[in-house]
Amino acid sequence: MDLDLIFQIAGIGILLGVLHMVLKQAGKEEMATLAGIAAVAVVLIMVVRVVADLFDQVQRVFKLY
Numbered sequence: 252m253d254l255d256l257i258f259q260i261a262g263i264g265i266l267l268g269v270l271h272m273v274l275k276q277a278g279k280e281e282m283a284t285l286a287g288i289a290a291v292a293v294v295l296i297m298v299v300r301v302v303a304d305l306f307d308q309v310q311r312v313f314k315l316y
Contacts (some may be wrong), residue, residue: 258296263293263294267287271287274286
């Protein structure tokens with residue numbers, strides 16, 4: 252497995268944590284929640300791409316066309 256994906260997801264998590272704290276301290280709870288939802292969507296898209304690649308590789312290995 253490629254470690255770059257794991258580091259990217261961890262980086263997004265760290266940035267989201269900092270952004271969430273800053274927005275919460277500024278009284279922008281709604282924006283903090285929106286940033287969290289956006290980060291989850293970005294990570295979900297990244298994971299879906301990896302899972303799609305996995306399924307493609309399984310099809311190629313077992314020749315399931």
